[in-house]
Amino acid sequence: MARSAQEILHGINQRELTAARNWQRAKEAGIFSGLAASATFSVLITATIIIVLFTESIRFFERPEVSLADFFFGTKWSPLLGSEKHFGIWALISGTMQITFVAMVFALPLGLVTAIYLSEYAPRRLRTILKPALEILAGIPTVVYGFFALTFITPHILQQIPLEWLGLEKGFESYNAASAGIAVGILCLPIVTSLTEDALQAVPQSLRDGAFGLGGTKFDVSTKIVVPAALSGIISAFLLAIARAVGETMIVALAAGSLPRFGFDIRSETQPMTGFMVQMALGDVSNFGTEYYSMYAVALVLFLMTMALTIIGQFIRKRYREVYR
Amino acid sequence: MNQVIILDPQRRQQAMRSSTWRRQKNRIFVWFCVATAFVSVLVLFVLLGAIVQQGMAKLNLDFLTSPPRPEPDQAGISPALWGTVVVCLVCALATLPIGVATAIFLQEYQPKNRYVRMFHHFVQLNISNLAGVPSVVYGIIGLTAFVGMFGLLGNPMHPAWEIGVRYYDQYLAESTAEDVVLLVPVESSDSPMTKLEDGMTVQTSRGETVELNVIPPRGSLPSDPEVRKRTLRADAEGGRISRKSWYYLRMPFGRSALAAGLTLMLVVLPVLIISSQEALMAVPDSLRDGALGLGATRWQTIRRVTLPAAIPGIMTGSIIAMSRAIGEAAPILMIAGIVYISSAPGNLMDDFTVMPLQIYNWAGRPQVEFHEVAAAGIIVLLAVLLLFNGVAVFLRYKLEKPLS
Secondary structure (H helix, E strand, O other): OOOOHHHHHHOOOHHHHHHHHHHHHHHHHHHHHHHHHHHHHHHHHHHHHHHHHHHHHHHHHOOOOOOHHHHHHOOOEEOOOOOOOEEOHHHHHHHHHHHHHHHHHHHHHHHHHHHHHHHHHOOHHHHHHHHHHHHHHHHOOHHHHHHHHHHHHHHHHHHHOOHHHHOOOOOOOOOOHHHHHHHHHHHHHHHHHHHHHHHHHOOOHHHHHHHHHOOOOHHHHHHHHHHHHOHHHHHHHHHHHHHHHHOOOHHHHHHOOOOOOOOOOOOOOOOOHHHHHHHHHHOOOOOOOHHHHHHHHHHHHHHHHHHHHHHHHHHHHHHHHHHOO | OOOOOOOOHHHHHHHHHHHHHHHHHHHHHHHHHHHHHHHHHHHHHHHHHHHHHHHHHHOOHHHHHOOOOOOHHHOOOHHHHHHHHHHHHHHHHHHHHHHHHHHHHHHHOOOOOHHHHHHHHHHHHHHHHHHOOOHHHHHHHHHHHHHOHHHOOOOOOOOOEEEEEEEEEEEEOOOOOOOOEEEEEEOOOOOOOOOOOOOOEEEEOOOOEEEOEEEOOOOOOOOOHHHHOOEEEOOOOOEEEEEEEEEEEEEOOOOOHHHHHHHHHHHHHHHHHHHHHHHHHOOOHHHHHHHHHOOOOHHHHHHHHHHHHHHHHHHHHHHHHHHHHHHOOHHHHHHHOOOOOOOOOOOOOOOOOOHHHHHHHHHOOOOHHHHHHHHHHHHHHHHHHHHHHHHHHHHHHHOOOOOO
């Protein structure tokens, strides 16, 4: 085999070199496949979620006691009554909506104003107090909020409100939608604040400078220029917070109760979708009855709701990012 | 501010009023903002204050080291603490490799091929979606996929495969002096009851191996008390028990700590991937370009240049993801149910509980004393989380190197 002068001088074997390069290439390809497999795992998770929820829900709808019309249009949910089983999903959705409504009434205005303050006004010292406080609020486990709602908000705040002054006779029950709603609102507050602040910060400074130059006060600039400019980001933040509130489990399991009810009275006990799923999981699950499969149907509805909210929220956020780049 | 000279006095007054009024509105708004912003701080203080006030009384060393009891005075959080440690360890070991690998794939291997690019977009969209799924849904999926394994491998009572367990039939020996339990080894959990034969080798509950002495059903007992300790009547009835070692594993996993750890992995994985991606994005391109210019392959660049530079960010992100996992109760609730747990898990397949679940258990009880115990548990949980996040902040501070 002919050897070049260089090879003889350096003692390099051409075959070894090619072999080493091929081994390196094989290693690279192997590592790439390993990493791609990890990425595929996440796709696998979504696929599993969709497949499992759909197949088990189909099994639920095949049951004789369940009719599609009752599920999608009924307003009574009583899966545990022996003879009179009703599976109207709107009772559970109404529970979720009541709690989410109270949460958003609390969190959205508060979060928006806090974000405006943090973004436009706050001096450095106050920022160093506020931002960690919000981060801590975001990091507290949800059981703690549920406990707080059950043992503090309901007895010491809600039940102290003299509702007779407003002409209402019924007071707050010990399990009610309002206290769970407030706790969920406290939970969502950091999310709204941080996402809204990001949206406000992304507005270019030139817009503000122009407004200041025209003689606007900070209030004018913030409310008439910056907030409308960041509106799509703010809406996306709201949607993501709503998605979080809809999916919240432990708070509602502790504070809202276990009585599904279609209505708008936030003083009474109610059960949202997540609360029902917890109740079923704690019951006699080995008995694969209709109730067990109803859990999957409710999970499917919940999953589709949060997926729709998340996708729309992300879509709006991406759109606003492009406008200012 | 308004230097425009308006000669007409009435219009001049109007103009000045308008500006003053606007400045006042500004000032009012500032105070309004401050008040609203501090509602958050107020809420935080009220929350922590209420819980500390309720729980301080019950917080003592006994609480940390003893198991829960029916009486609220003696309840403890020790098995829940150990359960949290085991479950979160399983979760971390499962999440970190997959999460970091996916982040590297998404960030470093930018696709040139059109189909791989579509795959990239799809995976990215997928992960953002998964981050928003409620944790109960993950709990239900974990229930189906890890606990029951889609029903494909038998049920936990009769597992399709197990290792690290020995089955025995347990009998009470005919000893009048003390209670001696004799264990007869059997093949598997499905074997029929062993026929007792004279001279069989059996074990006592203390681990000694003795020879069995079988007497007829209505025969007289031997006189020697030592022999009686290994005597059984021929028609004695025993129960089947199992002895599990620490490495016991079975398929399907059943309601075990392993299944719970894997379900938590599902919850935490999207968060970890997103934060690792951000850590990798923060590494400046100049580092990568330098390595590539020196002739390194893509993997060599990642392994020797990019990844070490991104490790502080990845570490911080994973600690934050883990602290989210510690506080999650909903998926564990779906997996474990409400069981009375009195000891830490002895093996990965054991029954278990975690701190948030134990707190939920206590908080759901009607008696007020249990609420105080729950508050004490919350203080322990918050202390653990504080420790974790403190470590994260400390590490972030220590390892922060300027990268360019």
